[in-house]
Amino acid sequence: MKIIEEKNSFKIEYNSKILIEHSQQSPFAFAGSGDAEYKMYRGNFEIEDYLESRVPLKYFQIEEEANYSLITLKSSREGGLSLKIKAGLVAGRLKLEFLESSSGINRLWLRLAADQEEKIYGCGEQLSYFNLRGKNFPIWTSEPGVGRNKETYTTWQADVKDKAGGDYYTTNYPQPTFISTKKYYCHLESTAYQDFNFKNDDFHELEVWNIPDYLLFETGESYLELVEKLTAYLGRQPELPEWVYNGLILGIQGGTDFVLEQKEKLKENGVELSALWCQDWQGVKHTSFGKRLSWNWEWNQELYPELDQKLKELKDEDIRFMGYINPYVLEGKSLYQEAAANDYLAYDSEGEIYLVDFGEFYCGVVDFTNQDAFNWYKEVIKENLIDFGLDGWMADFGEYLPTDCVLSNGKSAEIMHNAWPAIWAQVNYEAVKEAGKLEEVLYFMRAGFTGNQKYCTLMWAGDQSVNWSLDDGLASVIPAALSMGMTGCGLHHSDIGGYTSLHGNIRTKELFMRWAEMGAFTPVMRTHEGNRPSENFQVYNDQEAINHLARMTKIYKKLSKYIKAAVKENTEKGIPVQRPLFMHYEADQKCYDLKYQYLLGRDLLVAPVYQKEKDEWEVYLPEDKWIHLWSGKEFNGGEIKVKAPLGQPPVFYRKDSESRQLFEEVAEI
Structure with a gap:
């Protein structure tokens, strides 16, 4: 200096x-x-x-x-x-x-x-x-x-x-x-x-x-x-559990019978499954927004009878079961009552428990600045989730801390608001680590701030609209992943098909299929039914979409050795799995303004189709020897146009890649 x-x-x-x-x-x-x-x-x-x-x-x-x-x-x-x-x-x-x-x-x-x-x-x-x-x-x-x-x-x-x-x-x-x-x-x-x-x-x-x-x-x-x-x-994220690479994390709801029925249907049709993610494992609430969850973090035996036994049977099939939790407790329920009785919740300026409106229901804020409350919530995760048999969960929210609530540490909630997601990540991390499950359990978060890098096993892009909009649809998750990579979080994925269906947005079959294609070329594949499942396209209701998804999961599984190596590099060096092109092509000025293409690891270039009714797609290739994955045609760089029918997303690999034989095998799937 x-x-x-x-x-x-x-x-x-x-x-x-x-x-x-x-x-x-x-x-x-x-x-x-x-x-x-x-x-x-x-x-x-x-x-x-x-x-x-x-x-x-x-x-x-x-x-x-x-x-x-x-x-x-x-x-x-x-x-x-x-x-x-x-x-x-x-x-x-x-x-x-x-x-x-x-x-x-x-x-x-x-x-x-x-x-x-x-x-x-x-x-x-x-x-x-x-x-x-x-x-x-x-x-x-x-x-x-x-x-x-x-x-x-x-x-x-x-x-x-x-x-x-x-x-x-x-x-x-x-x-x-x-x-x-x-x-x-x-x-x-x-x-x-x-x-x-x-x-x-x-x-x-x-x-x-x-x-x-x-x-x-x-x-x-x-x-x-x-x-x-x-x-x-x-700080850096740990490696993903080995089971993640077995295939798709299927987002599905509706209770034991329905979930297992759809699981069998998809398996019989060749869909490779790594886990069932049932966010309603603790019950549901219906609001004007759509299907919501009952925020009391324990097994709902009425909706999911025999789940404790079914978890073991699923594991015998090498399929994990994942759930859901967030840092709030539903007013009137058992966890809320326990937290209130032990002074674990944040207060308002009048000394009353602060209740946050989450859309037609109210919740208390677990005050993580109170060490006893922090430790209590870790025990909730250990006992109600890990010990019960969950292999992962969505660790949702974290961004709702009201700026006018009163916290145990005496600090202004205005100052603590941004810190809250990373503290929530730390609660999850310590619970999993203390349970000795860091290499087995996967939790994923959407909210974050400085510190999430070392405390969060996986990020996801949040609640995209179920449409083709650039700012909030399929396309938006690409700059999301790239910007996260440049901020230190190199493990990122999104809801295949999107989530939010409001104001006329209804998920189409084509959107789901295009999103699934992109998901096959990310660190983790996971679907979501969305906030209004009955109104939107669901893959298990359509044979063509099931066949398409089956193939994409096979591609993802085939790529697992390559993806694992990129994930390991992220853990050891912090180099993101999804990378901007300029990270490896610094001299190419055009690469610096590309936000809808990415490198998956060093050797795969992915340019997802993010517009409807397209069977051709324009791609920019930096100067190198590139092989189009599906046709085998070689390109040296520049602006090109390739055929991109459903099932053949624009993907290219470096001709000189050590993984070339693997990529050739992927092309045959």
Whole structure:
């Protein structure tokens, strides 16, 4: 690190990269205050900030110590607002620690040096954009909303009727971390509301609604090296259990008889199954939204009679059984009563148990800042899920923590809100680890923040609409996976067929089949019936779709050796399984703007068909020797068009791949 100081300016250089430029005319930092108002409706947030002040910290003083520099920024020569920063190298990383500030500052804006050609990736799971340059991205975990595009009819209807339309930046999993094409990563350590603005040519502006702990940078010679360094810092996901690669995790509901009947039907028709995922294992509730669950996390013997015995029989067939849990307990039920009696729930400002509206039913928030409550919920997972015989579950939600609830640790719920998903991940992780089941149990989450990397076995893309929309349909899960990979979570998948059926969106057979094709070329294949199963296409009702799904599961299973190697690389080095093309083709400038194609591991290029009624598809290939998986035709790169009927998604492999024989065998399935 070098601080280059001049009369009225300074620069911070790290590994020959200028990251911070400060002058009186263009300061590095602005400080101020504001008063935010948060309105939450079923996980969707309306946030308004009354900005009271924003003051440039123009003046500076730098004191050199043995291993670091102390930078004092002030709003005037005489004093005014001030901010003290400790800048130095810690374990080879550039760390700017925020030590002291004037009282009353609760807003900070930090500017990083940028250039016009630079591109930015990451910030958690972003579903509309992969290259984030030119937009701002609020860092706040929430429901992503329905439609996620204010110009669409679906989003307009969702806003008018449900206050739930979403926008391009709304996401279950934001994170204040990004990677720049200037070959560095940046991480801001804070759980407060933030907004990362990448609109300006000359600087990136990071807004945060408190004084953060620190700003961290690290550089790399390549993007592979960068994600390896980033995940070495944030943590890495464990490898997937071996049973996952046996085939499809079938999302199905309806009770023991129906589930086993459909399982037999699919097996007889050649569908390779690894697990049955029955999210209604603990019972159901019916609301205007559709089929919901009874949030009391214990086996519902009425809906699933003899399930305790059936689990053992399924395991004899090498099929696992998965369930569902989230960090809330349903008012009036046994777990709620136990939590209330033991003071395990969060309170409101009047000292009453805080009840959250989840859509026609209310739940208490298990207060994980209370260590006794944290430990109790781990025991609920161990006893009611693991000991009962579940081999995995959806660890849902995490993004609903109300900002006005009162927590045991005394910290503001506004500050704890973003932290909550990672704490929820930690509850699951410790329960599984303490049970000695880390190599056997798979839980998957949609909500996240800094810390999920080391505590979550698998991410999923959340509740997509059952349609072809770019911002909220099949296409959106591709930039979601890529951005997650650039944020340190390299294991990602989505609901095959989508989930949300509202405002005229009805799943079609074609959509399901195209989604299944993509799912075969991801780390995990899993279906979902959706929020309104009876109104939407279900695979087990259509023979052609069953045959198509059977083939896709065979392809996935055949690829398992290759996928396993990529998963192992993610665990050991943090290199994501689904990768942007530029991760291996850095010199190809076109690769940096591709958000609907990806590399699966090093050697497979996948370009899913995300529009209806298409039998041809345009693909961009970086310069290399590529073999079209289905025809065997060789290409050297560039824009091409290939046949893409149902059953033949555009997939290519590198001719020089060590797995070429395996890919040739896949093509014969």
